[in-house]
Amino acid sequence: MNRPASPRHLFLAFNRLALQGFGGVLAVAQRELVERLGWLTKEEFVETLAIAQVLPGPNVVNLSMMIGDRFFGLRGALAALAGMLAAPAVIVLGLAALYGELARHPMAVNALRGMGAVSAGLILATGIKLLPALKSSPLGRPLALGLAAAAFVLIALLRWPLFQVLALLGGLGMAVAWWRLRR
Amino acid sequence: MTVDLFSLFLHFLTLSLLSIGGAITTVPEMHRFLVDRSGWLSDETFTSSIALAQAAPGPNILFVAVLGFNVAGLSGAAAAMAGILLPSSVLTVTATRWARANRESVRVKAFSAGMMPLTLGLIVATGWLLAAPFLRDEAHRWGTLALIATTVVLTLRTRLGLVWMVLAGGVLGALGWV
Numbered sequence: 001m002n003r004p005a006s007p008r009h010l011f012l013a014f015n016r017l018a019l020q021g022f023g024g025v026l027a028v029a030q031r032e033l034v035e036r037l038g039w040l041t042k043e044e045f046v047e048t049l050a051i052a053q054v055l056p057g058p059n060v061v062n063l064s065m066m067i068g069d070r071f072f073g074l075r076g077a078l079a080a081l082a083g084m085l086a087a088p089a090v091i092v093l094g095l096a097a098l099y100g101e102l103a104r105h106p107m108a109v110n111a112l113r114g115m116g117a118v119s120a121g122l123i124l125a126t127g128i129k130l131l132p133a134l135k136s137s138p139l140g141r142p143l144a145l146g147l148a149a150a151a152f153v154l155i156a157l158l159r160w161p162l163f164q165v166l167a168l169l170g171g172l173g174m175a176v177a178w179w180r181l182r183r
Numbered sequence: 184m185t186v187d188l189f190s191l192f193l194h195f196l197t198l199s200l201l202s203i204g205g206a207i208t209t210v211p212e213m214h215r216f217l218v219d220r221s222g223w224l225s226d227e228t229f230t231s232s233i234a235l236a237q238a239a240p241g242p243n244i245l246f247v248a249v250l251g252f253n254v255a256g257l258s259g260a261a262a263a264m265a266g267i268l269l270p271s272s273v274l275t276v277t278a279t280r281w282a283r284a285n286r287e288s289v290r291v292k293a294f295s296a297g298m299m300p301l302t303l304g305l306i307v308a309t310g311w312l313l314a315a316p317f318l319r320d321e322a323h324r325w326g327t328l329a330l331i332a333t334t335v336v337l338t339l340r341t342r343l344g345l346v347w348m349v350l351a352g353g354v355l356g357a358l359g360w361v
Contacts, residue, residue, distance in 0.1 A: 018240065018241045018242060019240050019241070020240065020344075020345055020346040020349075021240055021241060021242065022238065022239070022240050022346070022349040023237055023238060023243075023313070023349070024237070024242070024243055024309075024313075025241065025242050025243075026306065026309075027338070027345055028345050028346075031345055035342075046299050046302055046303065047295045047299060049302050050295055050298035050299050050301070051278070051279065051282060051294075051295065051298070052275070053204065053298070053301075053302055053305065054203065054298060055203070055271065055274060055275050055278060056199060056200045056201065056202045056203050056270075056271045056274065057199065057202055057205075057206070057267075057268065057271025057272060057274070057275060058202070058205050058206055058242055058243070058244035058268075058271075059204075059205050060242050061244055061268070061272075062271070062272075062275045065272060065275055065276055065279075066275060066276075066279045069276050069279055069280070070279075070283070074276070077272075077276055081268075081272070084241070084242060085242065085244075085245070085264075087241075088239065088241020088242065088245055089241070089245055089248055089260075091239055091240060091241065092235065092236050092239040092240075092241060092245045092248065093248060093249065093252050093257070093260060095235055095239055096232065096235060096249045096252050096253065097252075099231060099235055103231065107357045108357075110356040110357050110359060111353040111354070111356045111357040112234075112238050112353070112356065113317065113323065113327070113356045113361070114327075114330065114352035114353050114354070114355045114356020114357070114361050115238060115349050115350075115352045115353040115356065116237075116238065116313065116317065116352075117314070117317050117327040117330045117331050117334075117352055117356075117361065118330060118331075118334045118348050118349045118351070118352030118353075119313060119349060119352075120310050120311075120313035120314035120317070120331055120334075121310070121314070121330065121331040121332070121333070121334025121335045121338070121348075122310075122334055122338055122345055122348070122349075123306060123307075123309050123310035123313060124307060124310035124311070124314070124331070124334075124335050125310075125334065125335045125338035125339050126306060126310075126338070127303055127306035127307035127309075127310060128307070128335070128339065129338070129339060130303055130306065131303055133299065133303070134299060134300060134303065137296055137299060137300070138292070138293075138296045139296060139297070139300070143300075144299070144300045145300070146300075147300035147301060147304070148300040148301070148303045148304040148307075149304065150304065151300065151301045151303075151304025151305055151308065152304040152305075152307050152308045152311070155304070155305060155308040155312075156307070156308035156311040156312055156315075161208075162203065162204035162208060162305075163203060163204075165301070166203070166204075166301065169300075169301050169304075170297060170298050170301050171297075172297075173296070173297030173298060173299075173300055173301060174293050174294055174296075174297030174298070175293075175297070176297070177292070177293040177294075177296035177297040178289060178290070178293035178297070181289050181292055181293055181296070182289055
C-alpha cells in the first residue's frame with residue numbers, strides 16, 4: 001500500500017477527486033483512492049465508508065476526514081476536508097450567483113440531464129465493483145450478499161427511511177458477525 | 184427582511200447530528216425552517232439550490248452552502264456550512280480514533296463486518312434512485328437508459344477518466360441526443 005507524503009499531498013489528492021465529482025464524489029473517490037493512488041484496499045475502502053455512513057454528516061466528507069486523520073492526525077483530517085470543500089465551494093457558489101441566467105437556457109437543462117444520467121451510472125458501477133469486498137466477510141458470502149440485496153430493496157424499491165434499515169439489517173449483520181467471530 | 188446569521192448557524196448545527204446517511208436526509212427539516220417558518224427562501228429557490236449543488240463538482244453537502252448563500256450571501260454560506268459540519272466532524276474524528284485503537288476487539292470487527300453489506304446495498308440503491316427520475320420521463324427514457332448502461336460498462340471495463348464520461352454525457356444532453 002502507498003501512503004500520502006504530507007498533508008499537502010492529501011489536500012491536493014482530495015482537491016483533485018472532488019473537482020472530478022459531478023453529481024457526487026463517491027465513484028471518483030473509489031477510483032482515485034483505491035485504484036490510482038493505492039492508499040486503501042477495496043476492503044478498507046468499504047469498511048471506512050461503512051463507518052462514515054452510520055455516523056452523522058456527509059459520507060464522503062466523513063470519509064475524507066477519516067483517511068486524513070489516519071495518516072496525519074488532525075492536520076491530515078483538516079487538510080483532506082479543505083481539499084474536498086474549498087475549490088468546489090467556490091465553483092458552486094459562483095454557479096449559484098449565475099443561476100437565474102442558466103435556468104433560462106434549455107441547452108443547459110438538457111446538458112444537466114445527460115450529466116445526471118452518467119453520474120447515476122458511475123455510482124451503480126462503483127457498487128458492482130466493490131461487491132467482491134464481501135468475499136472475505138466473516139458473515140460468509142451468501143449471507144453478506146443477501147443482506148446487501150435486502151438493503152437495496154428496502155431503500156431503493158420500498159423507500160424505507162435509512163435509520164430503520166440501519167437498525168434492522170445493520171443490527172442483524174452485526175449480531176451474526178459477533179456470534180461467528182466469538183467462536 | 185433581516186436574517187439572523189446566528190440562528191441560521193444554530194439551525195444547521197442542530198441538524199448536523201441528525202444527518203445520518205448524509206445531510207440530504209434532513210432536507211425536509213431545512214425546508215420547514217427556511218421556507219415555511221422563516222420565509223427566507225422561496226420554494227423554488229430551495230429546490231433549485233439542491234439541484235444545482237448536485238450537478239456541480241464536489242460533495243453534495245455543498246447544497247447547504249448554496250442554501251446559506253441564497254439566504255445571506257457569503258456569510259450565510261459560511262454560517263450554514265460551519266453549523267452542518269462542526270458537530271458531525273468532531274464526532275467522526277473521535278469515533279474513528281476510538282475504533283482504530285480498538286481495531287482488534289470483537290465488537291469493532293463485528294460492527295464493520297455487519298455494516299459492510301448494507302453499505303454496498305446502499306451504494307447501488309443510490310445509483311438506482313438517481314437514475315429513476317430519468318427513466319420515468321417518457322421523452323428521455325431510452326436515451327438516458329442507454330447512457331447509464333454505457334457508463335456502467337465503460338467504468339467496469341476501461342480505465343477511462345470518470346470526468347470525461349460526465350462531460351460527454353453533458354455534451355450528448357446539450358445536443359439533444361439523450
